[in-house]
Amino acid sequence: MDHARTWTAQFLNRYATEHRHSGLGRHTPATVHQGTAHLIRQDRQHHLHCxxxxxxxRFRRPPRAPDLPGPTGINHHKLSQTG
Structure with missing residues (x-):
């Protein structure tokens, strides 16, 4: 049981802090959650521009860093637009 807990804790830590997700614009969940993803995207875009x-x-058009993810969740409701 201790081995399983240790393995799971290590896996989840790597998954959240090292693994860059395609659905998050190649950012880690940690950088998105901490609010630093926009700084990383700016840095990436600067390097691509240079x-x-x-x-x-080597390019057909100027490269662009992936967009940042938008809000996600399961309980988001659209605001009704009444005039």
Whole structure:
């Protein structure tokens, strides 16, 4: 039982802090939750811009860092728009 708890804790820690998720714009759940994902995206975009400036022949169009994820959840309700 202790081995299973240790393994699960290590797995969940890696999953939340190291694994970059495609559904989160290649960010980790931790950076999205902590609110630092926008800074990381800005840094990525800066590096892509610099690389494009040095080697535009390698691209069809300027590269763009993945968008940040929007709000998610299971209990979000659309606000009714009444006039």
């Amino acid at each position: 690389y494009y400036a040095q080697h535009p022949e």
